[in-house]
Amino acid sequence: MGILDIEVWGKDSKKHEERLGTCKVDISALPLKQSNCLELPLDSCLGALLMLVTLTPCAGVSVSDLCVCPLADPSERKQITQRYCLQNSLTDMKDVGILQVKVLKAADLLAADFSGKSDPFCLLELGNDRLQTHTVYKNLNPEWNKVFTFPIKDIHDVLEVTVFDEDGDKPPDFLGKVAIPLLSIRDGQPNCYVLKNKDLEQAFKGVIYLEMDIIYNPVKASIRTFTPREKRFVEDSRKLSKKILSRDVDRVKRITMAIWNTMQFLKSCFQWESTLRSTIAFVSHKGEPPLYMKCTPFSGDIGPSL
Secondary structure: OOEEEEEEEEEOOOOOEEEEEEEEEEHHHOOEOOEEEEEEEOEOOOOEEEEEEEEOOOOOOEEEEHHHOHHHOHHHHHHHHHHOOHHHOOOOOOOOEEEEEEEEEEEOOOOOOOOOOOOEEEEEEEOOEEEEOOOOOOOOOOEEEEEEEEEEOOOOOEEEEEEEEOOOOOOOEEEEEEEEEHHHOOOOEEEEEEEEOOOOOOEEEEEEEEEEEEEEOHHHHHHHOOOOOOOOOOOOOOOOHHHHHHHHHHHHHHHHHHHHHHHHHHHHHHOOOOHHHHHHHHHHHOOOOOOOOOOOOOOOOOOOOO
8 A cells, every 4th residue: 555656658660668757646545445537647748647446455366486375374274264154255245265376387388489499478367367477488398386366256257377478579479378267176186288279269289287276155156146247457469470470471472472373384385385375375465366366287286276
């Protein structure tokens, strides 16, 4: 609970970045569990930033190493289990439960860089909550060994885990994705998931190892089923640089082959590789319709009159 510093940046087509302005928000002065519409004038430039800020206390949101796993501590696990027991079913109805995800490692990832390696990191999304691992550089078998905890607002939500290749200041390249419904999670069991494409329809390259724990109140979860789902405020970026590059390369190849085939056809006509084809091309060039022309056979073996 303090001061939130905000910077607004602009980037032109030449990748030049410039800070346009800054502003501050005093978090401690905002009421809890209430939407606050703020219009903040930017320092050192004209214009303002329009923001919608809602402060909601969330239990258990954190990122830590395996050695500091929250649910691994018996006393802390007991305390969390008590918070979501049936006796507390009518308190704080939006706090349905807690999800803990151990992101262990991935194996046999796609090589996204021209060097034959990738710089993978992992993004986890549950509703509007997004957390990510650090980047492991130049590695197709990264080990992250991180623990993430999320508050559960809807037991019917789906945990999305996406592996990306860090690409400097460019949009990251997609390396694979898995989607795991919360109701399908089995507590404390390490699982190996095959990475899939963005539409989750086909297997991609590589696997990821996850271990998940979930604790929730069944009464709150049942009641939340009848309320509207939370609106997603973050949309996926569809810009994938290497995919576009591959598509453009294929286009250039097709155009080049079409031009090459046309040149070879014209060359064969001028070099009389096919007497019939060259004769038709020659007569057509003179302006007479080839379907109605009459000519007598000459010394070449082209058969009777056309």
